[in-house]
Structure formats: C-alpha cells, structure tokens
Amino acid sequence: MALRMSGVCCTYGENDAWRAAAVRDISLTVERGEIVGIVGHTGSGKSTLAQLVCGLLPADCGEIWLEDLCLTAKKPPKASELIRRAGMVFQYPEHQLFAETVAGEIAYGPENLGWKPDEIQREVRRIAAELGIAEDMLAANPYQLSGGEKRKVALASVLILRPALLVLDEPFVGLDAVARQEFMDMLLKWREENDSTILCISHDIDQLAAFCRRLLVLCRGELRLDMPVRQAFSQVELLRECGVELPLARRAVLELAARGWPVATDALTLAEAAAAIKAAAKGGDADGC
C-alpha cells in the first residue's frame, strides 16, 4: 500500500468570513505501482488533496499514511523521511528554477538531504540520462532553455530523489502535442523502472485517459467517484454534474452510438475508437449483404 487516507478534511481560514472547506471526508487507498488520475472542476480540491498527500499542508482531521509513515501523527515526520516517500511536481514547475546551471538545479534536492558530492554527481548524470537531458545541457543556464526542456529539468530535480509516490499537478499543461506525448512516455518509463506510484491531476482529459488506470473525481471537496478509468468515463451523468468532460475518443463513439451505429462505447483513446468504428463498419456491411 503506497497511500492510505481516511476521513481526511482540510479547511482554509480560521473562524471568520474567509473560512472555506477545501476537501471533506476523503478516504482512499492507492497500491504501489498504480497510476491514478485526479479530475474535477476548478476549486474542487484537487490541488489541496495533492498537497495533503505530500505533507505540504496539514490536514484538519482524518489520517494520512504514506506506506508506514503517518503524516497526521502528533509529531510531524522528518523532512527526509517524507521526501523519500512523496515528491510533488507543481503546475508550471519551470517557475521554480533558480540555480545557475541545470546540474546545480537538479542537485538542489540531494544537497538539502546531505548526500555525498560524488554520489550527487553520479545521480545527476543518471537521472539526466533517464529523462533524456543531454550531457552538455547540464552546464547550461536553466533560464535559457526552451519551455519543454525547462519542464524536464524541473521534473528531474524532483525525480532524482526517487520518491515512492510521485504527485503531478497538471504536468502536461502548456506543452505541444509532441512534447506532451514524449513527456508522458518518459513518465511511464520512469515509473516502470523505479516501481513507483503516480497521482496525476490534469484537465487534459485525453492525455489522462491514455496515462492513468484509475480515476478519482472530486466535486466541491468531496470524492465522488473512484473507479478504473474505463468504467469511470461511463458515468456520464455524474461526470457532467461534476463538470468533467469525456475524452474525445469516448465522445466520438457515443455520438455514433446515439445515431444508431452498433459501435462499442468503451473506447478511451483515438486508436481504440478507430478500431471500434472499423469493427462496427464491417459488421454494418455484413448486415447489408
């Protein structure tokens, strides 16, 4: 078990007009190796949930466990213990870059945790190779890189710590289609090699449908749905109520089905939709004969 939350709530503001519940009564378990997507309307509590999981925000009630570490215990966990178990990549992580060189940026986390210099050097090169950051880029100034490269560097600066649970807040936003695909493949490969767990918040429903295996839907601070992604996108009514749209592929097959086509309606990706439509078209021909 990578993560367990039970009855977790978190409220912003104290006893005054600014008080607002961000998340209410969240309970869930995530097993090691899962890729879980989190969707919901703006203000539904996604980011609050992510920060709670990473110990960046204290919960007001309930329990949060990362493996064998309790985040909600009286005595707060040590930073080094926490960072090993959960790493957070914020939205637009390239906005947090500060070092003079890419290598310095990536080494910041290990330095804080007191790794040995030669170990840091080795690890920086290792993570750079894994994420496809060229050797000569390590000496460059991070501010002079392109948007996609900056994001890669920011990601590397968290991944070098090899967190067991990786929390991503809108990792795909602002990237073009090619970079998005590349970024996703890179994350999947990294997860595979490190046997880690991923929680991913995203508004990019198509990317998310291809990326994760399980979907959580948050609505006004409450966990409304927790299902394997294929079934989750069949809960059309609930998703509409929560302001979550369907993936393009699913919308396409549903439209065809609504027009009387005998097409399977469980597609998640465009490739699956194409296959379903092809199969239906062949079946249609057979009927015609």
Next chain:
Amino acid sequence: MLMAAKKRQIRFGAYYPAESPVHSLDPRAKIIAMLLFLTGILFVESYAWFAAVYAFGLLALRLARIPAGKAFGAVRGLVVLLIFTALINAFFTRGEMVLWQYGALTLTLEGLHRSALMLLRLVAMVAFSGLLTFTTTPIALSDALESLGRPLARFGFPAHEFAMMMTIALRFIPVLLEEADKIMKAQRSRGGDWREGSLTRRMKGIIAVVVPLLFNALKRADDLAIAMEARGYIGGKGRISLRELRWRPVDTAVLLVVLVFVALLVASRWLPPLW
C-alpha cells in the same frame, strides 16, 4: 518542519467594510484630516491633552463603527518597538528625581514621565491611523493621492503615474503572495526549507525562493506593460477617472472640526498646563 507549514489565508490591506459616516467621507478629506491629526499628536505634552486626544479618537472610531479592539490590535505588532522606546526614554533621560540607580543606568521620575508620554503618543498614532486605512479602500486611497498630487504636476510631479504604480503594486501583492507560497512548497518538496539547517543551507533556501519569485515578477511586469500599451495606455495625460471623487459640505465640516482640534493641540504647548 515540513508539516509546520501554516495555512495562511491571503488577505491584504486593512480595509474594514462597514456602513458609516466615516467610510463615506471623501478620501481626500480623510487623508488631510489624518495628516493634521497625526501632526497634532506630536505637539501634545501633557496627560490631560492626551486624554482629549484619546476621547476624540475613540469617538471617531465609534462613528466609523470600527471596534476599538481592532484599531488597538494594530499596536500589537509594535510591542517590541514600544518597549524599547519606553526603556530608552526611561533610563536615558537626565533628571533630578533619581528613583533607582545601577551603574550607568539611572531611572528618574522625569524619565518615567517622558516614557509614559512617548508611549501614549505612539499608541495613539498607530491606533488612530486605522481611522484612515480601515475606512478607505486601497483604490480610493490611491485615487485620492492622485487628486491631491495633481497641483504638483505643474512642477513635474508624476501624480497619475505615482497613483497607477500604487494601484498596480497593491493589485499584485496577493498574486505574489500566492506565487511565493507555491514556490516555497515546491522547494520544500525538494528538501529546501530555510527554517532549518545550517546558515549556508538557509541562505540557499532563501535564494531558491527569491530568485524565481523575482524573475517571474519581472516577467509579469513586462507582460503587463505590453498589455497596457496594447490597450492604448499612454500615462496620465488627458485621462479621466471612472470613479469621481466628490467633495461634499460634510467633508469641509469634518476638516474644520479636525483643524480646530489640532489647533488646540498645537496651542496646548503654550497654554497653562491643565494638570
């Protein structure tokens, strides 16, 4: 401590919304009256006149529907300064009536007297300046400053630009706070916390927050400048305001009352002592 992160609600500006005759005064009248009042307080040298100042201030707070506790709450932030000032005044004033002596430290009756007056003065100034900031929105304040500064434009004082700068700065403070919060959390997620560790680590932790914050702020300023120019902004020349300030008879009346009171405070130095 990662978990010690305080959940801070982002709130800026002291404005205290309420319906009151003070809230609805012209902000220019309030600024002038406040400047006069604060100047007047500087002239007060006796307990009796301080009683008058506090009575006047409390009456105004009552009229403005601001709880006195809220106004005097602002004093809390200055406790260290106040204690320091009081001690300096108490121990370093020379006088005849020595109450206590230890080495170079001498406590005199005159010193106690001076430090009590100084405390009364500082507390009054801090608490009653809330009469302006609690009852006036930052936007109204900046409009009023622009209007008051306009006569100076003849001598090259950029009144409009000054007010615009103030408005923009105020507008972006919450944005910067939010961004700082995000960057701090991102760096903490990489083990960078300037509240623990050695001095060099702490320094590096601060740099890791300040550098990106500054970089993003400059970038945002650049974007804003371009966006404003793209919408035809050319500075204060020929520009009119959406919010018209209106000076009413009541503003004049309030100003006169304050003027008379302040004149009395100033004159109190030369009047025979009441006590």
